[in-house]
Amino acid sequence: MKQALDVRVLTLFPGMFETLTGHSIVKRAIEKGALTVRAHDLREYTHDRHRTADDRPFGGGPGMLMKPEPIFEAMDDLMPGFRKTKTRRFVYLTPQGEPYTQRKAEELAQCRQIVLLCGHYEGVDQRAVDRYATDEISIGDYVLTGGELPAMVLIDSVARLLPGTLGCAQSKEFESFSGDLLEYPQYTRPAEYRGLKVPPVLLSGNHQAIEAWRRQQSLERTRTRRPDLLAKAPDRGVKAKRGKEKGTCIRCSESSKKNK
Numbered sequence: 362m363k364q365a366l367d368v369r370v371l372t373l374f375p376g377m378f379e380t381l382t383g384h385s386i387v388k389r390a391i392e393k394g395a396l397t398v399r400a401h402d403l404r405e406y407t408h409d410r411h412r413t414a415d416d417r418p419f420g421g422g423p424g425m426l427m428k429p430e431p432i433f434e435a436m437d438d439l440m441p442g443f444r445k446t447k448t449r450r451f452v453y454l455t456p457q458g459e460p461y462t463q464r465k466a467e468e469l470a471q472c473r474q475i476v477l478l479c480g481h482y483e484g485v486d487q488r489a490v491d492r493y494a495t496d497e498i499s500i501g502d503y504v505l506t507g508g509e510l511p512a513m514v515l516i517d518s519v520a521r522l523l524p525g526t527l528g529c530a531q532s533k534e535f536e537s538f539s540g541d542l543l544e545y546p547q548y549t550r551p552a553e554y555r556g557l558k559v560p561p562v563l564l565s566g567n568h569q570a571i572e573a574w575r576r577q578q579s580l581e582r583t584r585t586r587r588p589d590l591l592a593k594a595p596d597r598g599v600k601a602k603r604g605k606e607k608g609t610c611i612r613c614s615e616s617s618k619k620n621k
């Protein structure tokens with residue numbers, strides 16, 4: 362097994378991360394030794410009776426900012442001498458960040474250590490960002506109350522890319538998400554349920570016809586729901602949808618047969 366990815370989270374709400382680390386693929390990645398996740402409470406690095414982590418912005422304006430001292434002191438304590446390298450990142454989750462993508466998840470999955478700073482209030486004193494941040498990431502154009510859920514989205518998306526975490530039954534997804542077509546609709550048994558029928562072509566045994574139907578469904582869905590994807594890759598409609606269907610995962614060399 363490759364050296365585990367070491368994820369540290371700087372947050373005012375460390376308890377939120379227990380739901381993440383206690384479930385599903387992230388839990389499995391941790392159990393397999395591919396990932397460690399530690400949430401550090403920034404309030405432990407305050408010194409006043411009320412454990413104050415925020416203060417008012419110089420120059421005025423609405424809301425409060427996260428004070429710089431707890432962030433600097435947490436870094437002094439947890440990773441003295443921190444400096445950015447190709448495999449050590451400090452990611453500040455912020456609405457001002459670059460939009461998160463599968464490509465970015467793949468890049469981060471190559472790292473050895475990732476520190477995630479979860480913003481709260483109106484944001485973080487810029488000096489902490491300037492000193493430490495190697496990346497600033499947003500997960501989309503909607504307003505959340507803080508960076509914790511975005512940090513969990515990032516961890517989840519990176520965890521499933523770590524070697525040995527997913528069985529390779531799902532490995533083809535690695536190659537086909539970003540900039541590709543949307544998935545076709547899928548069905549399982551029973552062939553008829555409450556009068557609702559599975560499209561007959563899927564029961565026909567005609568694999569060429571099934572492939573053609575799926576392709577046409579993918580194209581139609583992408584056209585109506587995500588025309589931006591087609592605009593990015595106008596040749597996608599005619600080329601083969603997937604690079605690989607069967608065999609060995611290009612990432613982890615596991616066979617596609619078994620999941621454990």
Ligand code: 9D3
Nearest residue numbers: 454455456499500501504505506507508511
């Ligand atoms: C008055 C201005 N505020 C509302 C637009 C700014 C604001 C500050 C902090 C809005 C949200 C937040 C808290 N959000 C995050 O820290 C955050 C976030 C998000 O809200 N959406 C998508 N990605 C991210 S990453 C961090």
